[in-house]
Amino acid sequence: MAISMDKNVVKYVALLARLKLTEQEEDKMARDLGDVLKYMEKLNELDTSNVQPTSSILGITNVLRDDKPVPSGIEDKILENAPQRQGRFFKVKRVLEK
Amino acid sequence: MNYPLMTALELRDMLARGDVSPSEIVRIAFAEIEKQEPRIHAFVEVFTDRAVERANELEQIPKEKRGPLWGVPVAIKDNLCLSGKSTTCASKILEGFVAPYTATAVKALEEAGTIIIGRTNMDEFAMGSSCEHSIYGQTRNPWKEECVPGGSSGGSAAAVASGEVPLALGSDTGGSIRQPAAFCGAVGLKPTYGRVSRYGLVAFASSLDQIGPIARNVGDAALLLKVISGHDQYDSTSLDVPVDDFSDSVGAGVRGMKIGLPQEYFGQGLDTIIKERILSTVKNLEEMGAGVEEISLPHTDYAVATYYIIAPSEASANLARFDGIKYGWRSTQARDLREQYAETRGEGFGIEVKRRIMLGTYALSAGYYDAYYLKAQKVRTLIMKDFHNAFKKVDAIITPTTPTTAFRLGEKLSDPLQMYLADVFTIPVNLAGLPAVSVPAGWTEQCMPIGLQVIGPALKESNILKVARAVEQIIQTKK
Numbered sequence: 001m002a003i004s005m006d007k008n009v010v011k012y013v014a015l016l017a018r019l020k021l022t023e024q025e026e027d028k029m030a031r032d033l034g035d036v037l038k039y040m041e042k043l044n045e046l047d048t049s050n051v052q053p054t055s056s057i058l059g060i061t062n063v064l065r066d067d068k069p070v071p072s073g074i075e076d077k078i079l080e081n082a083p084q085r086q087g088r089f090f091k092v093k094r095v096l097e098k
Numbered sequence: 099m100n101y102p103l104m105t106a107l108e109l110r111d112m113l114a115r116g117d118v119s120p121s122e123i124v125r126i127a128f129a130e131i132e133k134q135e136p137r138i139h140a141f142v143e144v145f146t147d148r149a150v151e152r153a154n155e156l157e158q159i160p161k162e163k164r165g166p167l168w169g170v171p172v173a174i175k176d177n178l179c180l181s182g183k184s185t186t187c188a189s190k191i192l193e194g195f196v197a198p199y200t201a202t203a204v205k206a207l208e209e210a211g212t213i214i215i216g217r218t219n220m221d222e223f224a225m226g227s228s229c230e231h232s233i234y235g236q237t238r239n240p241w242k243e244e245c246v247p248g249g250s251s252g253g254s255a256a257a258v259a260s261g262e263v264p265l266a267l268g269s270d271t272g273g274s275i276r277q278p279a280a281f282c283g284a285v286g287l288k289p290t291y292g293r294v295s296r297y298g299l300v301a302f303a304s305s306l307d308q309i310g311p312i313a314r315n316v317g318d319a320a321l322l323l324k325v326i327s328g329h330d331q332y333d334s335t336s337l338d339v340p341v342d343d344f345s346d347s348v349g350a351g352v353r354g355m356k357i358g359l360p361q362e363y364f365g366q367g368l369d370t371i372i373k374e375r376i377l378s379t380v381k382n383l384e385e386m387g388a389g390v391e392e393i394s395l396p397h398t399d400y401a402v403a404t405y406y407i408i409a410p411s412e413a414s415a416n417l418a419r420f421d422g423i424k425y426g427w428r429s430t431q432a433r434d435l436r437e438q439y440a441e442t443r444g445e446g447f448g449i450e451v452k453r454r455i456m457l458g459t460y461a462l463s464a465g466y467y468d469a470y471y472l473k474a475q476k477v478r479t480l481i482m483k484d485f486h487n488a489f490k491k492v493d494a495i496i497t498p499t500t501p502t503t504a505f506r507l508g509e510k511l512s513d514p515l516q517m518y519l520a521d522v523f524t525i526p527v528n529l530a531g532l533p534a535v536s537v538p539a540g541w542t543e544q545c546m547p548i549g550l551q552v553i554g555p556a557l558k559e560s561n562i563l564k565v566a567r568a569v570e571q572i573i574q575t576k577k
Contacts, residue, residue, distance in 0.1 A: 010456070017414060017459040018421070018436070019452060020444030028449070029456055032514050036457060039515055040403045043473050046480065053475030054482060056305060056335075057531030057556075058292050063334035077181075077198035081425035090423055093435045 004034040101126045102261025106170050106318040109264060113169040120153035120169035120213060127171040127215055131262045137243060140257035142176050142234045144216035145183065152213050165211030166321065173257045173266040176217040177224055178204050178309070179298040187300050188232035189222045191446025192426045201298020202333065203267060203309045203326040210325045215263055218253030222448045223417065224274055224302045226250050227520045230511060231450045238507070240282060241546055245504040248278030254312045255282040265322055266312045271302050272405055273499075273524025275310045276536035280499035280549020283538045285319045285566065286312045290557050291531035292337035293323075295330030303412035304335075306405075306528040316537060316567040320344035323559060339557060347560035348567045353387030357565065358492035362398035363523055368501050375540045375548050376498050382572040383496075383565070393492060395484040400477050401526040406518055407461050407474035408529070414458030420446065453514060482530045489555040494565045497523050499536040499549030523551060533559045537566040540573055 010029050014021050021029065075088075084091040099118065101109075112118050118126075131144060149171070156169055174180065177187045179197035186192040200208075207214065221231040229237040229252025237252045239245040240260035247256040251268030255278035258266050268275040270288035279286025287310045294309045301307065311322035324345065329338040359380065364373055384390050422428035422442030429441035447455070461470035488495060501522060510517040527534045532553055539550035550569055554562040 009460075013456050013460045013463065016463060017455050018418075018439040018443055019447070019455060020440040021452065022444075025449070025452065029453065032453055033457060033460065035515050036406060036518075037460075040407060040470065043400060043403050043407075043477055046397075046400065046477060048473060048476035048480070051476040051479050053472055054479045055475060057482065058335060058337070060335065065331075074198040077196070078424070081195055081198070083422060083426070083428035092423055093432060093438045095435050 003038055004030040005037065006030070102130055104264060105315050106167060106264040106313065107321065109170050110167055114164075120156045121150070123169055123171060124149050124153045124213060127263060131215070134240075134260045134262050138238045138240050138247070138256050138260050139235060140218055140237050140253045140260065140262060141173065141216045142186070142188065142219050142253065143184065145214060148183075149213050149215055156211060156213070165209060167325065168211030170212050170265065171215045171263045172207055172212040173215050173218045173254055173263045174204055174207075175251050175254050175266070175268050176220050177269060177300040178217075178267060180204055180214060180217075183217070185217070185300065186233075187223045188220050188234055189446065189448065189451070190233050190427055191420045191443070194427070195425045197298075199298065202295035202330045204298060206326045207267070212265070218251070218257055218266060220253055221250035222451050223300070223413070224250040224269055224271055225413070225450050225454055227273070227277055227517055228505070228510065229253060229278070230507065231448055233448070236507060239504045242504065242544075244506055245546070246281065246507055248281035248504060250274040250278075251286070251312065252278045255279050255284050255286065258282070258312050258314060259284045264314055265318060267309055267326070268312050269299055269307055269309050270528065271306045271409060272528050273521040275312060276499050276524050276534060276549065276551060277521060279312055279536045280547065281504035283541075283547030284312050284314060285316055285535065285537050286310065287319050287323060287535040287559070287562075288527065288533065289323060289327065289559060290533045292335050293533070293557070293559070294326050295328070295333040295336040297330055297332035301416040303409040304416060305412060306409060316535075316563060316570050317345065317348050319535065320348045320563050342560050344559055344563055347563045350564050351386065352383055352565055352568045354389075355494065355561070355564065356389045356391065356492040357383060358391060358393035358488055358495045360393050360395040360398065360488070360495060360497060362395050363497040367522075368498060369503065371542050372498050372501070372503070372548050376496065376550055379539045379550060379569055379572055380496055383568055386568055391492065393488050393495070395488060395526070397477065397480045397484050398526055401481055401529060402518055402522055404474045404477045404481065405525045405529060406457065407470050408478065410454040410458035411461045411471050412458070414455045414462065417451070417455055422446070450514070478529050481526055485526075485530045485532060485553075493554070493558075494561045495553040496565070497551045497553065499523060499551040503542055503546035503548060527553055532556055533562055535562045535566045537569050538573060539569060540576070
C-alpha cells in the first residue's frame with residue numbers, strides 16, 4: 001500500500017526549492033516521494049549512534065591557496081549567455097517593491 | 099579498413115603509419131554516424147565543421163609532437179563543456195547555453211590529439227538509468243532497438259558500441275558509465291573519486307561524480323584513463339598523486355591475484371543467466387592462476403536508500419544555480435524576481451529532475467536533516483568500511499554490473515523506485531569513492547550483452563584493468 005506525502009508538504013518543499021509545479025505534478029510528487037521515502041525507512045534498521053558521518057571520502061577538509069586575483073579572460077563570453085542584459089550587467093525583474 | 103570494429107589503438111597505429119589521414123578518418127566517422135543515427139540516436143549534436151578544421155590542424159603537427167591519440171575521433175557527453183559549443187545536459191533549462199571554457203578532461207583529450215566529433219545524449223542532468231529522460235528524445239540500444247541503452251551516459255555507450263566512435267567520455271555518479279557500458283556491450287570505467295578533474299563537468303552530486311572512459315576494449319579504456327587523469331588546480335578535490343601507466347597493467351595477468359566474490363551481489367533479483375556467465379568467467383580466472391574467495395559486504399542492501407538521500411540532496415544545492423538569470427532558459431510568465439525563479443525552473447526542468455530536487459530539498463529541510471541526510475552520511479561510513487575490510491583480504495572484487503540485461507523502452511518510466519533499483523550493484527562503489535570497470539562477459543541467448551564489474555581499492559585502477567583484460571581474453575577465446 002503506497003503512502004502519499006501530504007500535499008501541503010509538497011507545496012512547502014516546492015516553495016523552498018523555488019520550483020513551480022502544476023496541480024498534476026503536485027499529485028505525482030506526493031505519490032512518488034511517498035513511495036521513495038517509505039523505501040528509505042529501511043535505514044532505520046541500522047543502529048548508527050556510534051558511527052561518524054562521511055562527507056568526503058578523501059578525508060580532505062580544506063584546500064587553501066593564496067587569495068590572488070587572476071584574469072579569467074572570459075567575461076564577454078559569460079555575458080553573452082545572459083538571457084537579458086544591459087551593458088555589462090545581467091538584467092532581472094524588479095526585486096524590491098516601489 | 100573496417101572502421102566500426104576498430105579499436106582506438108588500432109586506428110592510432112594506422113594513422114601513425116600514414117595509412118590513413120585524420121581528415122579521412124573524420125569523413126569515415128561522419129559517414130558511419132549518418133548511417134547509424136536514424137536507428138540509435140546517440141548524438142545530440144555533431145561538430146562537423148569543427149572536426150574538419152581540427153583534422154587539418156592536426157595534420158600540420160610534426161610527427162615527433164603528436165599526442166598518443168593523434169587523429170582518433172571521440173565523443174563527449176552533453177554535460178562536459180567545450181568552449182564555443184553548447185552544453186545542455188539534455189535539459190531545456192540550458193537551452194542556448196554556450197560553454198565559455200573547456201572542461202579539463204576535454205582539454206586533455208584534445209592535447210592527446212583526438213578529434214571531438216560531437217556531444218552525446220543522456221538522461222537530463224545525468225539523472226536516470228535509461229537515457230529516456232532527455233529533451234532530445236530517447237537513444238536506443240544498438241543490440242536491440244526496443245531496449246534502452248542504459249543511462250545516464252547512454253549516448254556515449256551507444257556511440258561506442260555501434261561503431262560511430264571508438265572512444266567516448268561519460269560521467270558516473272551512481273553507475274552512469276558502467277551500467278550503459280554493460281547494456282551496450284562496451285567497456286566503461288569509473289575512476290577513483292579525485293582521479294580525474296571535474297572542472298567543466300556540470301555538477302550533479304559533487305561527492306560522487308567522476309568522469310571516465312567508455313571504449314571497445316580494456317586497452318583503449320586504460321589509455322584514455324591515463325590521458326584524463328591527474329591533479330588540476332581548478333578542482334580542489336582532484337588528487338595530487340602520481341598517475342600510473344595504466345596501459346602497462348593491461349595484460350600483466352591475474353596469476354597470484356586474490357579476487358573476492360561478495361555473496362550479497364549474487365542473491366535474489368539477479369537474472370540466472372547473468373549469474374551463470376559471471377561465475378563461469380570467475381572459474382576461468384581461477385584457471386588462469388587467480389585465487390578466488392567468497393566475501394561479505396554486509397551493508398550492500400542499504401546502498402540504494404543511502405544514495406537516493408545523498409545524491410538528490412547534493413543535486414538540490416547544485417541545481418539552485420539554474421534560475422534563468424545568467425544563462426539558459428528564462429520564463430516570460432513572471433511579474434517579479436521570485437516568480438521568475440520558480441516559473442523558469444518549473445518550465446525548464448523535466449519531471450525526474452524535479453523529483454530529485456524535491457527529494458533533496460525535503461531531506462535537507464529543517465526538522466528532517468538528521469533523520470535523512472545525517473543518517474545517510476553515517477550509513478555511507480558503514481558501506482565504506484565494508485569495502486575497506488574486504489580489501490584487507492582481496493585485490494579486486496567481482497560482481498555483476500546490473501541485475502538484468504537492457505530493459506525495454508518505457509518499461510520502468512512510470513515507476514521511479516524500480517528505475518532507481520536498476521543501479522543496485524553500481525551505487526555502492528560511488529558511495530565508497532572506489533574505481534570500478536564494467537567489461538563484457540558474454541551474451542544471453544537473445545544476444546543481449548552481459549556486464550561484469552570489477553571493483554578495486556582506491557587508486558588501484560591497475561588492479562581492475564588487469565582483471566578486466568583477463569576477462570576480455572576469456573570471452574574472446576569462447577566466441
